[in-house]
Amino acid sequence: MGSVSAKSLEDGSDYKHDPLEGFPNGRKPREIKTTLEEMESARIPLDKRDYCVDYLMKYLGCRSEKYPWVYRCHHEKHEYLHCQYEDYLIRMKEFERNRRLEERAAKNNHHELL
Amino acid sequence: MAALLKKSLLHPVLRNNGVARLQFVRLAGYWNKDWKPGPYPKTDAERIAAAKKYGMLPQDYEPYPDDGLGYGDYPKLPLISNDMKDPLYNWDMPDLKRNYGEPIHTQYDAYVEERLSNARIQYTPMYMLSRFLGIMGAFLAVHLLFEYNDWYLKHPWTPPQLLKEGKTHYTFEPLD
Numbered sequence: 001m002g003s004v005s006a007k008s009l010e011d012g013s014d015y016k017h018d019p020l021e022g023f024p025n026g027r028k029p030r031e032i033k034t035t036l037e038e039m040e041s042a043r044i045p046l047d048k049r050d051y052c053v054d055y056l057m058k059y060l061g062c063r064s065e066k067y068p069w070v071y072r073c074h075h076e077k078h079e080y081l082h083c084q085y086e087d088y089l090i091r092m093k094e095f096e097r098n099r100r101l102e103e104r105a106a107k108n109n110h111h112e113l114l
Numbered sequence: 115m116a117a118l119l120k121k122s123l124l125h126p127v128l129r130n131n132g133v134a135r136l137q138f139v140r141l142a143g144y145w146n147k148d149w150k151p152g153p154y155p156k157t158d159a160e161r162i163a164a165a166k167k168y169g170m171l172p173q174d175y176e177p178y179p180d181d182g183l184g185y186g187d188y189p190k191l192p193l194i195s196n197d198m199k200d201p202l203y204n205w206d207m208p209d210l211k212r213n214y215g216e217p218i219h220t221q222y223d224a225y226v227e228e229r230l231s232n233a234r235i236q237y238t239p240m241y242m243l244s245r246f247l248g249i250m251g252a253f254l255a256v257h258l259l260f261e262y263n264d265w266y267l268k269h270p271w272t273p274p275q276l277l278k279e280g281k282t283h284y285t286f287e288p289l290d
Contacts, residue, residue, distance in 0.1 A: 025290075047274070049276055051283065
């Protein structure tokens with residue numbers, strides 16, 4: 001009753017600062033080719049519905065075809081894990097970018113107050 | 115009494131006349147004055163009488179050296195733990211590997227079947243230690259191998275960027 005708040009369901013953008021600030025040539029948006037219906041049909045857990053679901057779907061398909069010799073899907077698995085690693089890099093850079101923007105904002109505030 | 119109790123709790127294995135001995139302090143112990151051995155035998159006649167008392171031949175009988183705190187005339191028997199005694203011999207008490215009237219060692223209760231043993235050891239302590247450390251080291255190595263192999267993925271990162279209608283996320287590559 002009190003565990004799911006309306007606030008968490010409709011939280012705003014993931015970016016506190018303007019995501020395109022400081023990128024003169026713009027930023028490529030992340031894209032996937034999988035539709036929501038396909039994801040729901042495959043019953044993919046909610047926490048895995050990120051930007052690597054394409055590779056995940058391919059991997060799961062390969063697994064269901066080659067079961068019980070799932071070791072033969074090592075290529076698909078490696079692709080999926082590589083996508084996860086790239087995602088880790090992006091999130092790490094986002095974190096660092098946010099941190100530096102926060103730092104700059106705090107410094108600007110400090111200078112304004114002085 | 116308190117000093118003896120403390121000693122027994124802190125030093126469970128004592129060296130008593132050069133023989134390792136577990137100290138069993140039973141607070142509800144029982145002692146019978148008739149069990150007290152006689153004084154250290156000084157004359158030959160006393161030695162023969164003491165040997166006869168303990169059921170030993172006079173040439174076998176040898177009391178503990180007299181240092182004022184010894185065992186009186188109780189004989190000094192060879193220390194053989196129970197697991198070294200012959201299991202196939204026709205003992206009077208086979209489960210205890212004892213005969214009736216046999217004089218028993220002063221530390222007998224520490225060297226019964228379930229307790230200490232003074233058998234010749236097959237492996238040296240260094241060999242045993244190295245084998246132990248080798249096996250435990252193997253376990254440790256496997257644990258470290260499978261548990262601490264993400265040392266390069268420890269940067270702080272944002273929460274996961276899950277898919278949502280209308281939300282866009284960006285990479286760090288330029289538009290081209």
